Amino acid sequence: MATAVAAKGLEGIVAANSGICWIDGDAGVLAYRGIDIHDLASHSTFEETTYLLWHGTLPGKTELEAFSKQLAAARHLPPQILEMLRTFPKTATPMEVLRTAVSALSFYDPDEKAVDHDSNVRKSFDLTAQIAVLVAAFDRIRKGKNLVEADPSLSHAGNFLWMLTGEKPSETATKAFDVALILHADHELNASTFAARVIAATLADVHSAITGAIGALKGPLHGGANEAVMRMLFKIDKEGADPVEYVGKMLAQKKKISGFGHRVYHTEDPRATHLRKMSEDLGRSAHNAKWFEMSRKIEVFVAEEKKLNANVDFYSASTYTTLGIDLDLFTPIFAISRIAGWAAHVIEQLDDNRLIRPRAEYIGPEYPTKYMPIGQR
Ligand SMILES: CC(C)(COP(=O)(O)OP(=O)(O)OC[C@H]1O[C@@H](n2cnc3c(N)ncnc32)[C@H](O)[C@@H]1OP(=O)(O)O)[C@@H](O)C(=O)NCCC(=O)NCCS
Numbered sequence: 001m002a003t004a005v006a007a008k009g010l011e012g013i014v015a016a017n018s019g020i021c022w023i024d025g026d027a028g029v030l031a032y033r034g035i036d037i038h039d040l041a042s043h044s045t046f047e048e049t050t051y052l053l054w055h056g057t058l059p060g061k062t063e064l065e066a067f068s069k070q071l072a073a074a075r076h077l078p079p080q081i082l083e084m085l086r087t088f089p090k091t092a093t094p095m096e097v098l099r100t101a102v103s104a105l106s107f108y109d110p111d112e113k114a115v116d117h118d119s120n121v122r123k124s125f126d127l128t129a130q131i132a133v134l135v136a137a138f139d140r141i142r143k144g145k146n147l148v149e150a151d152p153s154l155s156h157a158g159n160f161l162w163m164l165t166g167e168k169p170s171e172t173a174t175k176a177f178d179v180a181l182i183l184h185a186d187h188e189l190n191a192s193t194f195a196a197r198v199i200a201a202t203l204a205d206v207h208s209a210i211t212g213a214i215g216a217l218k219g220p221l222h223g224g225a226n227e228a229v230m231r232m233l234f235k236i237d238k239e240g241a242d243p244v245e246y247v248g249k250m251l252a253q254k255k256k257i258s259g260f261g262h263r264v265y266h267t268e269d270p271r272a273t274h275l276r277k278m279s280e281d282l283g284r285s286a287h288n289a290k291w292f293e294m295s296r297k298i299e300v301f302v303a304e305e306k307k308l309n310a311n312v313d314f315y316s317a318s319t320y321t322t323l324g325i326d327l328d329l330f331t332p333i334f335a336i337s338r339i340a341g342w343a344a345h346v347i348e349q350l351d352d353n354r355l356i357r358p359r360a361e362y363i364g365p366e367y368p369t370k371y372m373p374i375g376q377r
Helices: 035-044 044-055 061-073 080-085 094-108 119-142 157-165 171-184 191-201 205-217 225-239 245-253 270-285 290-306 313-321 327-351
Strands: 021-024 029-030
Touching: 029 035, 029 044, 029 270, 035 171, 035 270, 044 061, 044 119, 044 157, 044 327, 080 094, 080 119, 080 191, 080 313, 094 119, 094 205, 094 327, 119 157, 119 205, 119 327, 157 171, 157 327, 171 270, 171 313, 171 327, 191 205, 191 327, 205 245, 205 327, 225 245, 225 313, 225 327, 245 290, 270 290, 270 313, 290 313, 313 327
Parallel strands: none
Antiparallel strands: 021 029
Protein backbone atom coordinates (compact mmCIF):
# COMPACT_ATOMS: atom_id res chain seq x y z
CA MET A 1 0.00 0.00 0.00
CA ALA A 2 1.21 3.53 -0.83
CA THR A 3 2.16 5.80 2.04
CA ALA A 4 2.19 9.22 0.30
CA VAL A 5 -0.36 11.73 1.54
CA ALA A 6 -2.53 13.06 -1.29
CA ALA A 7 -2.81 16.85 -1.61
CA LYS A 8 -6.42 17.52 -0.63
CA GLY A 9 -8.23 19.10 -3.55
CA LEU A 10 -5.07 18.44 -5.65
CA GLU A 11 -3.68 21.74 -4.33
CA GLY A 12 -0.40 22.63 -5.99
CA ILE A 13 -0.43 19.51 -8.20
CA VAL A 14 0.58 20.07 -11.82
CA ALA A 15 -1.72 17.81 -13.84
CA ALA A 16 -1.06 18.81 -17.47
CA ASN A 17 1.34 20.57 -19.81
CA SER A 18 -0.51 23.42 -21.45
CA GLY A 19 0.43 26.36 -23.66
CA ILE A 20 -2.83 28.26 -23.20
CA CYS A 21 -2.90 30.14 -19.92
CA TRP A 22 -0.31 31.19 -17.37
CA ILE A 23 -1.00 32.35 -13.82
CA ASP A 24 1.49 33.67 -11.29
CA GLY A 25 -0.61 33.55 -8.13
CA ASP A 26 1.95 35.43 -6.00
CA ALA A 27 2.40 38.30 -8.42
CA GLY A 28 -1.27 38.40 -9.51
CA VAL A 29 -0.44 37.77 -13.17
CA LEU A 30 -2.79 36.14 -15.65
CA ALA A 31 -1.83 35.78 -19.30
CA TYR A 32 -3.46 34.05 -22.26
CA ARG A 33 -0.82 32.65 -24.65
CA GLY A 34 1.70 34.92 -22.93
CA ILE A 35 -0.31 38.14 -23.36
CA ASP A 36 -1.18 39.92 -20.12
CA ILE A 37 -4.88 39.97 -19.23
CA HIS A 38 -4.70 43.74 -18.61
CA ASP A 39 -3.60 44.28 -22.24
CA LEU A 40 -6.35 42.00 -23.53
CA ALA A 41 -9.01 43.63 -21.34
CA SER A 42 -7.89 47.10 -22.49
CA HIS A 43 -7.42 46.46 -26.20
CA SER A 44 -8.89 43.15 -27.37
CA THR A 45 -12.36 41.77 -28.07
CA PHE A 46 -13.91 38.45 -27.08
CA GLU A 47 -13.67 37.23 -30.69
CA GLU A 48 -9.99 38.13 -30.96
CA THR A 49 -9.24 36.64 -27.53
CA THR A 50 -11.01 33.41 -28.45
CA TYR A 51 -8.98 33.20 -31.67
CA LEU A 52 -5.85 33.69 -29.58
CA LEU A 53 -6.84 30.94 -27.14
CA TRP A 54 -7.64 28.45 -29.91
CA HIS A 55 -4.85 29.24 -32.37
CA GLY A 56 -2.03 30.44 -30.12
CA THR A 57 -1.42 33.82 -31.80
CA LEU A 58 -3.41 36.99 -32.37
CA PRO A 59 -5.29 37.02 -35.70
CA GLY A 60 -4.58 39.34 -38.61
CA LYS A 61 -7.46 41.46 -39.93
CA THR A 62 -8.59 38.90 -42.52
CA GLU A 63 -8.29 36.03 -40.07
CA LEU A 64 -10.34 37.88 -37.48
CA GLU A 65 -13.03 38.70 -40.03
CA ALA A 66 -13.25 35.06 -41.10
CA PHE A 67 -13.33 33.93 -37.48
CA SER A 68 -16.13 36.37 -36.56
CA LYS A 69 -18.05 35.34 -39.67
CA GLN A 70 -17.87 31.67 -38.78
CA LEU A 71 -19.07 32.46 -35.27
CA ALA A 72 -21.94 34.56 -36.64
CA ALA A 73 -22.95 31.76 -39.00
CA ALA A 74 -23.26 29.37 -36.06
CA ARG A 75 -25.40 31.74 -33.99
CA HIS A 76 -28.68 29.75 -34.15
CA LEU A 77 -30.16 26.59 -32.67
CA PRO A 78 -31.72 23.52 -34.28
CA PRO A 79 -35.54 23.87 -34.11
CA GLN A 80 -35.77 20.69 -32.04
CA ILE A 81 -33.63 22.30 -29.34
CA LEU A 82 -35.83 25.41 -29.27
CA GLU A 83 -38.83 23.10 -29.00
CA MET A 84 -37.16 21.27 -26.13
CA LEU A 85 -36.47 24.57 -24.31
CA ARG A 86 -40.20 25.29 -24.44
CA THR A 87 -40.98 22.02 -22.66
CA PHE A 88 -38.70 22.71 -19.70
CA PRO A 89 -40.37 23.90 -16.49
CA LYS A 90 -40.29 27.69 -16.25
CA THR A 91 -38.82 27.14 -12.79
CA ALA A 92 -35.76 25.28 -14.15
CA THR A 93 -32.62 27.30 -13.50
CA PRO A 94 -30.88 28.61 -16.64
CA MET A 95 -27.74 26.72 -15.62
CA GLU A 96 -29.63 23.39 -15.48
CA VAL A 97 -31.20 24.21 -18.82
CA LEU A 98 -27.82 25.05 -20.33
CA ARG A 99 -26.27 21.80 -19.08
CA THR A 100 -29.12 19.71 -20.52
CA ALA A 101 -29.43 21.60 -23.81
CA VAL A 102 -25.68 21.49 -24.57
CA SER A 103 -25.80 17.73 -24.06
CA ALA A 104 -28.81 17.46 -26.39
CA LEU A 105 -27.10 19.58 -29.07
CA SER A 106 -24.87 16.59 -29.85
CA PHE A 107 -27.94 14.80 -31.37
CA TYR A 108 -27.93 17.37 -34.16
CA ASP A 109 -24.18 17.53 -34.74
CA PRO A 110 -23.30 15.96 -38.11
CA ASP A 111 -20.21 14.21 -36.72
CA GLU A 112 -20.97 13.98 -33.07
CA LYS A 113 -18.45 11.19 -32.40
CA ALA A 114 -15.52 12.69 -34.33
CA VAL A 115 -12.62 13.86 -32.16
CA ASP A 116 -10.12 14.91 -34.85
CA HIS A 117 -8.66 18.43 -34.73
CA ASP A 118 -10.84 19.98 -37.47
CA SER A 119 -14.06 18.54 -36.03
CA ASN A 120 -13.11 19.78 -32.57
CA VAL A 121 -12.50 23.31 -33.87
CA ARG A 122 -15.75 23.31 -35.85
CA LYS A 123 -17.69 22.12 -32.79
CA SER A 124 -16.01 24.81 -30.71
CA PHE A 125 -17.35 27.52 -33.06
CA ASP A 126 -20.82 25.99 -32.88
CA LEU A 127 -20.87 25.68 -29.10
CA THR A 128 -19.40 29.14 -28.50
CA ALA A 129 -22.15 30.65 -30.64
CA GLN A 130 -24.92 28.35 -29.42
CA ILE A 131 -24.32 28.67 -25.67
CA ALA A 132 -24.99 32.43 -25.88
CA VAL A 133 -28.13 31.81 -27.96
CA LEU A 134 -29.36 29.14 -25.51
CA VAL A 135 -29.04 31.39 -22.47
CA ALA A 136 -30.83 34.30 -24.16
CA ALA A 137 -33.53 32.09 -25.70
CA PHE A 138 -34.44 30.25 -22.50
CA ASP A 139 -34.68 33.53 -20.59
CA ARG A 140 -37.12 34.91 -23.16
CA ILE A 141 -39.13 31.67 -23.29
CA ARG A 142 -39.54 31.55 -19.52
CA LYS A 143 -40.69 35.17 -19.55
CA GLY A 144 -43.23 34.49 -22.33
CA LYS A 145 -41.37 36.74 -24.79
CA ASN A 146 -40.73 36.17 -28.52
CA LEU A 147 -37.29 34.96 -29.51
CA VAL A 148 -34.87 37.48 -31.01
CA GLU A 149 -32.76 36.41 -34.00
CA ALA A 150 -29.03 37.15 -33.87
CA ASP A 151 -27.89 40.29 -35.69
CA PRO A 152 -24.81 39.62 -37.86
CA SER A 153 -23.73 43.26 -37.56
CA LEU A 154 -23.22 42.93 -33.80
CA SER A 155 -20.30 41.44 -31.89
CA HIS A 156 -20.65 38.32 -29.75
CA ALA A 157 -21.13 40.50 -26.65
CA GLY A 158 -23.56 42.85 -28.40
CA ASN A 159 -25.51 39.94 -29.83
CA PHE A 160 -26.03 38.31 -26.46
CA LEU A 161 -27.44 41.53 -24.98
CA TRP A 162 -29.58 42.03 -28.09
CA MET A 163 -30.95 38.45 -28.07
CA LEU A 164 -31.61 38.70 -24.34
CA THR A 165 -33.35 42.06 -24.20
CA GLY A 166 -34.61 42.65 -27.75
CA GLU A 167 -33.09 46.13 -27.56
CA LYS A 168 -29.96 47.31 -29.32
CA PRO A 169 -27.40 47.55 -26.51
CA SER A 170 -25.54 50.80 -25.84
CA GLU A 171 -21.85 51.00 -26.68
CA THR A 172 -21.05 51.23 -22.96
CA ALA A 173 -23.02 48.09 -22.13
CA THR A 174 -21.54 46.17 -25.08
CA LYS A 175 -18.01 47.21 -24.18
CA ALA A 176 -18.47 46.31 -20.50
CA PHE A 177 -19.94 42.92 -21.39
CA ASP A 178 -17.20 42.25 -23.93
CA VAL A 179 -14.50 42.97 -21.33
CA ALA A 180 -16.28 40.69 -18.84
CA LEU A 181 -16.22 37.92 -21.48
CA ILE A 182 -12.48 38.45 -22.08
CA LEU A 183 -11.75 38.31 -18.34
CA HIS A 184 -13.64 35.03 -17.83
CA ALA A 185 -12.48 33.30 -21.03
CA ASP A 186 -9.82 31.03 -19.55
CA HIS A 187 -8.13 30.23 -16.27
CA GLU A 188 -5.75 27.31 -16.65
CA LEU A 189 -6.80 24.11 -14.86
CA ASN A 190 -9.77 25.46 -12.92
CA ALA A 191 -12.29 22.80 -11.86
CA SER A 192 -14.55 22.97 -14.93
CA THR A 193 -11.65 23.03 -17.42
CA PHE A 194 -10.01 20.10 -15.68
CA ALA A 195 -13.34 18.24 -15.85
CA ALA A 196 -13.56 19.01 -19.58
CA ARG A 197 -10.02 17.72 -20.19
CA VAL A 198 -10.63 14.52 -18.20
CA ILE A 199 -13.78 13.78 -20.23
CA ALA A 200 -12.16 14.69 -23.55
CA ALA A 201 -9.18 12.45 -22.76
CA THR A 202 -11.44 9.37 -22.73
CA LEU A 203 -12.14 10.21 -26.43
CA ALA A 204 -15.73 11.01 -25.56
CA ASP A 205 -17.09 13.76 -27.82
CA VAL A 206 -16.69 17.52 -27.35
CA HIS A 207 -20.33 17.95 -26.27
CA SER A 208 -19.78 15.49 -23.40
CA ALA A 209 -16.69 17.40 -22.27
CA ILE A 210 -18.50 20.75 -22.33
CA THR A 211 -21.60 19.33 -20.62
CA GLY A 212 -19.38 18.06 -17.81
CA ALA A 213 -17.62 21.41 -17.59
CA ILE A 214 -20.95 23.22 -17.26
CA GLY A 215 -21.89 20.84 -14.43
CA ALA A 216 -18.64 21.68 -12.63
CA LEU A 217 -19.01 25.43 -13.21
CA LYS A 218 -22.47 25.41 -11.60
CA GLY A 219 -21.19 24.84 -8.05
CA PRO A 220 -20.97 27.76 -5.60
CA LEU A 221 -17.27 27.12 -4.98
CA HIS A 222 -16.66 27.77 -8.71
CA GLY A 223 -18.79 29.74 -11.18
CA GLY A 224 -21.89 29.65 -8.98
CA ALA A 225 -20.16 32.12 -6.65
CA ASN A 226 -21.15 35.22 -8.68
CA GLU A 227 -24.83 34.39 -8.15
CA ALA A 228 -24.23 33.72 -4.44
CA VAL A 229 -22.55 37.16 -4.09
CA MET A 230 -25.59 38.93 -5.51
CA ARG A 231 -27.99 36.90 -3.34
CA MET A 232 -26.01 38.14 -0.33
CA LEU A 233 -26.07 41.78 -1.52
CA PHE A 234 -29.84 41.59 -2.17
CA LYS A 235 -30.39 40.09 1.30
CA ILE A 236 -28.33 42.81 2.99
CA ASP A 237 -30.30 45.45 1.08
CA LYS A 238 -33.70 43.89 1.81
CA GLU A 239 -32.97 43.60 5.52
CA GLY A 240 -31.58 47.15 5.60
CA ALA A 241 -28.51 45.64 7.29
CA ASP A 242 -25.08 47.20 7.55
CA PRO A 243 -22.92 45.28 5.02
CA VAL A 244 -19.88 45.14 7.29
CA GLU A 245 -21.88 43.91 10.30
CA TYR A 246 -23.68 41.36 8.14
CA VAL A 247 -20.46 39.92 6.75
CA GLY A 248 -18.81 40.14 10.18
CA LYS A 249 -21.56 37.89 11.55
CA MET A 250 -21.06 35.43 8.71
CA LEU A 251 -17.36 35.24 9.46
CA ALA A 252 -18.04 34.81 13.19
CA GLN A 253 -20.22 31.83 12.24
CA LYS A 254 -17.31 30.47 10.18
CA LYS A 255 -19.29 30.91 6.96
CA LYS A 256 -17.51 31.51 3.70
CA ILE A 257 -18.11 34.79 1.92
CA SER A 258 -18.76 34.14 -1.76
CA GLY A 259 -16.52 36.10 -4.11
CA PHE A 260 -13.47 35.96 -1.82
CA GLY A 261 -10.43 33.74 -1.73
CA HIS A 262 -8.75 31.76 -4.43
CA ARG A 263 -6.80 28.52 -4.69
CA VAL A 264 -4.09 30.09 -6.87
CA TYR A 265 -3.98 33.86 -6.23
CA HIS A 266 -2.36 35.02 -3.01
CA THR A 267 -2.78 38.63 -4.02
CA GLU A 268 -5.34 40.61 -6.00
CA ASP A 269 -7.01 38.58 -8.74
CA PRO A 270 -6.12 40.71 -11.81
CA ARG A 271 -9.64 40.14 -13.20
CA ALA A 272 -11.16 41.68 -10.07
CA THR A 273 -9.18 44.90 -10.75
CA HIS A 274 -11.12 45.43 -13.99
CA LEU A 275 -14.47 44.26 -12.66
CA ARG A 276 -14.22 46.57 -9.63
CA LYS A 277 -13.68 49.55 -11.93
CA MET A 278 -16.41 48.41 -14.28
CA SER A 279 -18.86 47.98 -11.43
CA GLU A 280 -18.06 51.48 -10.17
CA ASP A 281 -18.13 53.18 -13.61
CA LEU A 282 -21.40 51.51 -14.66
CA GLY A 283 -22.98 52.20 -11.27
CA ARG A 284 -22.00 55.87 -11.28
CA SER A 285 -23.08 56.48 -14.88
CA ALA A 286 -26.44 54.83 -14.11
CA HIS A 287 -26.70 57.01 -10.95
CA ASN A 288 -26.98 53.80 -8.96
CA ALA A 289 -23.68 52.97 -7.33
CA LYS A 290 -25.42 51.26 -4.40
CA TRP A 291 -24.25 47.74 -5.27
CA PHE A 292 -20.70 48.92 -5.94
CA GLU A 293 -20.52 50.86 -2.68
CA MET A 294 -21.90 47.97 -0.67
CA SER A 295 -19.41 45.62 -2.36
CA ARG A 296 -16.50 47.96 -1.71
CA LYS A 297 -17.29 48.16 2.03
CA ILE A 298 -17.40 44.37 2.21
CA GLU A 299 -14.16 44.05 0.23
CA VAL A 300 -12.24 46.41 2.52
CA PHE A 301 -13.60 44.66 5.62
CA VAL A 302 -12.85 41.11 4.45
CA ALA A 303 -9.33 42.14 3.41
CA GLU A 304 -8.68 43.59 6.88
CA GLU A 305 -10.40 40.86 8.84
CA LYS A 306 -9.42 37.72 6.91
CA LYS A 307 -6.63 38.86 4.58
CA LEU A 308 -8.75 37.57 1.70
CA ASN A 309 -8.95 39.26 -1.71
CA ALA A 310 -12.00 39.62 -3.91
CA ASN A 311 -11.97 37.17 -6.80
CA VAL A 312 -13.45 37.37 -10.32
CA ASP A 313 -16.95 36.61 -9.04
CA PHE A 314 -17.22 39.40 -6.48
CA TYR A 315 -17.56 42.47 -8.69
CA SER A 316 -19.04 40.62 -11.66
CA ALA A 317 -22.19 40.31 -9.51
CA SER A 318 -22.74 44.07 -9.13
CA THR A 319 -21.57 44.68 -12.71
CA TYR A 320 -24.20 42.34 -14.22
CA THR A 321 -26.93 43.64 -11.90
CA THR A 322 -26.16 47.21 -12.99
CA LEU A 323 -26.42 46.01 -16.61
CA GLY A 324 -29.96 44.86 -15.74
CA ILE A 325 -29.20 41.13 -15.99
CA ASP A 326 -31.12 38.65 -13.82
CA LEU A 327 -29.20 36.99 -11.04
CA ASP A 328 -29.66 33.39 -12.22
CA LEU A 329 -28.07 34.28 -15.57
CA PHE A 330 -24.73 35.20 -13.99
CA THR A 331 -23.26 31.69 -13.99
CA PRO A 332 -24.59 30.90 -17.48
CA ILE A 333 -22.86 34.13 -18.60
CA PHE A 334 -19.64 32.76 -17.11
CA ALA A 335 -20.20 29.73 -19.39
CA ILE A 336 -20.84 32.01 -22.40
CA SER A 337 -17.29 33.22 -21.92
CA ARG A 338 -15.51 30.15 -20.51
CA ILE A 339 -16.55 28.00 -23.48
CA ALA A 340 -13.63 29.73 -25.24
CA GLY A 341 -11.18 28.33 -22.70
CA TRP A 342 -12.88 24.94 -22.35
CA ALA A 343 -12.72 24.52 -26.13
CA ALA A 344 -9.05 25.58 -26.27
CA HIS A 345 -8.19 22.99 -23.61
CA VAL A 346 -10.24 20.21 -25.22
CA ILE A 347 -8.55 20.90 -28.58
CA GLU A 348 -5.11 20.94 -26.91
CA GLN A 349 -5.86 17.74 -24.97
CA LEU A 350 -7.02 15.84 -28.04
CA ASP A 351 -4.14 17.10 -30.21
CA ASP A 352 -1.78 15.14 -27.95
CA ASN A 353 -4.01 12.87 -25.96
CA ARG A 354 -3.41 10.41 -23.18
CA LEU A 355 -6.10 9.08 -20.84
CA ILE A 356 -6.13 11.04 -17.55
CA ARG A 357 -6.22 8.43 -14.83
CA PRO A 358 -4.56 9.35 -11.54
CA ARG A 359 -4.39 7.19 -8.41
CA ALA A 360 -6.03 7.53 -5.01
CA GLU A 361 -4.23 7.12 -1.71
CA TYR A 362 -6.10 4.19 -0.15
CA ILE A 363 -7.25 4.93 3.42
CA GLY A 364 -9.98 2.27 3.75
CA PRO A 365 -10.14 -0.96 5.82
CA GLU A 366 -6.99 -3.04 5.91
CA TYR A 367 -6.39 -5.60 3.17
CA PRO A 368 -7.26 -8.42 3.32
CA THR A 369 -10.50 -7.93 5.23
CA LYS A 370 -12.46 -11.18 5.47
CA TYR A 371 -15.71 -11.47 3.50
CA MET A 372 -18.54 -12.33 5.92
CA PRO A 373 -21.50 -14.24 4.48
CA ILE A 374 -24.76 -12.32 5.03
CA GLY A 375 -26.08 -14.75 7.65
CA GLN A 376 -23.04 -14.14 9.87
CA ARG A 377 -23.03 -10.31 9.81
C1 LIG B 1 -12.19 29.70 -3.90
C2 LIG B 1 -12.09 28.71 -2.76
C3 LIG B 1 -13.02 27.53 -3.03
C4 LIG B 1 -10.65 28.22 -2.66
O1 LIG B 1 -10.67 27.23 -1.75
P1 LIG B 1 -9.37 26.53 -1.11
O2 LIG B 1 -8.16 26.84 -1.86
O3 LIG B 1 -9.74 25.10 -0.96
O4 LIG B 1 -9.24 27.24 0.27
P2 LIG B 1 -9.95 26.78 1.61
O5 LIG B 1 -11.42 26.66 1.40
O6 LIG B 1 -9.23 25.58 2.13
O7 LIG B 1 -9.67 28.05 2.49
C5 LIG B 1 -8.46 28.29 3.22
C6 LIG B 1 -8.79 29.10 4.46
O8 LIG B 1 -9.32 30.38 4.06
C7 LIG B 1 -10.67 30.52 4.49
N1 LIG B 1 -11.45 31.04 3.37
C8 LIG B 1 -11.22 30.82 2.06
N2 LIG B 1 -12.14 31.46 1.32
C9 LIG B 1 -12.95 32.08 2.20
C10 LIG B 1 -14.07 32.88 2.05
N3 LIG B 1 -14.54 33.16 0.83
N4 LIG B 1 -14.68 33.37 3.13
C11 LIG B 1 -14.21 33.09 4.36
N5 LIG B 1 -13.13 32.32 4.58
C12 LIG B 1 -12.51 31.82 3.51
C13 LIG B 1 -11.15 29.10 4.82
O9 LIG B 1 -12.20 29.08 5.74
C14 LIG B 1 -9.88 28.48 5.33
O10 LIG B 1 -9.67 28.94 6.63
P3 LIG B 1 -9.12 27.94 7.76
O11 LIG B 1 -7.74 27.54 7.26
O12 LIG B 1 -9.12 28.78 8.98
O13 LIG B 1 -10.06 26.79 7.80
C15 LIG B 1 -12.49 29.39 -1.42
O14 LIG B 1 -11.71 30.54 -1.23
C16 LIG B 1 -13.95 29.71 -1.38
O15 LIG B 1 -14.77 28.85 -1.01
N6 LIG B 1 -14.36 30.98 -1.77
C17 LIG B 1 -15.75 31.32 -1.83
C18 LIG B 1 -16.36 30.81 -3.11
C19 LIG B 1 -15.87 31.56 -4.32
O16 LIG B 1 -15.84 32.78 -4.33
N7 LIG B 1 -15.53 30.82 -5.37
C20 LIG B 1 -15.10 31.38 -6.62
C21 LIG B 1 -13.65 31.21 -6.83
S1 LIG B 1 -13.08 32.10 -8.26
